[in-house]
Amino acid sequence: MQLDLSGKRALVTGSTGGIGYAIAKALGELGANVAINGRTQDRVRDAVERLKRETSHAGFIGAPGDVANPDGAARVVAGLPDVDILVNNTGIFEPKPFFEIPDEDWHRFFDTNVMSGVRLSRAYTPGMVERGWGRVVFISSESGVNIPVEMVHYGMTKTAQLAVARGLAETVSGSGVTVNSVLPGPTLSEGVADFMKSMAQGGGTGGEVDLDAAGRAFVAEHRPTSLIGRLATVEEVASMVAYICSPAASATSGAALRVDGGVVRSIV
Known part of the structure; x- marks a missing residue:
């Protein structure tokens, strides 16, 4: 099975901790040069140093910027003009009863969880198409299928990611670029x-x-x-992402791949 990502350039948003950090580490262990993203320079620097210590892989660099807003996303793209692998992982969640969610929260969740990935995919995917190879991954959630009553605004954004990912996969069909969603539980x-x-x-x-x-x-x-x-562990989620970013997953595109421990009661 061909999993080698040597020479590939990757950007994982929201990767100073949690699932994003585990994904960045897994991609680095497969040989990719991985850009670590977070809102602050200090957190990004600390994550890069820690990843280099934990993996003995020198191919980690910083790409600080708040991708939840247009200016922050533009700064990331300006500092990192091209990537072969884009993992849209940045996201927020917060339990809150539906009738207590103000307009500002709906906008904040949509900008962070959805528009961050839209902006970066719009910036990076055309270059992948030109080169004839690329991977775009949206980290959605089983909450995009089973909308959680305790945070409907979060579930809405995770459903939206599935729609964006499938639409982008259709847009770049036949180009050598795959677009998929991963749904952690x-x-x-x-x-x-x-x-x-x-x-x-x-x-x-x-x-x-x-x-x-x-x-x-x-x-x-x-x-x-x-x-x-x-x-699930963050490493179990990262393993799925690393696989679909690899050459071995070249026939998987437009898919919503669950790492939810079987929470969603569906056979497809």
Whole structure:
């Protein structure tokens, strides 16, 4: 199986931590030169240094900029004019009852979760088409299929990503460029770990929090259709992304690929 990405240039947005960091690490381990993106120069620099230590791979560089707004995205593109692999991972989530979500939050979620990927795909994909090879990946969520009642605005953006990805795949059909979405389910990212710790400590438990047990309890209560009965790891999500970015996945395009532990009750 051809997984080698040596010589390929990749940009992973929102990659200073969590799923994005794991994706950047996986692509680097396959030989890609990976640009790390985050809102601040300090966080990007720290992530680059950590990745180089953890992988002994020198091909990590910084690409700071807030891709949730046009100016920030433009700065990233100006500093990194061409990439072969674009992973649109930047995203935010926040539980909030529907009737309490103001217009500003709808716009903020759409700009961050959807328009960031639209802007960068618009900037980078034509070059991939010209070169006859490229990979564009949108990190969506099982929440784009099963809209979570506790954060409808988040689910809406994840559904929108699926539509954009499929439409872009149709646009570049036959070019050698593939466009896909990856749908993680509940995943033990840094943000989720912090959330579970705060919930446990707020309940008066104190001390160390057993994240595996807390994750299993969360899945049992909130995602009972899960077939694995636990939170996925960021590395498990990254493995899927690394595969579809590789030459081995050249016949996979326009797909919505789930890494949701079977939460979505569908056979296709």
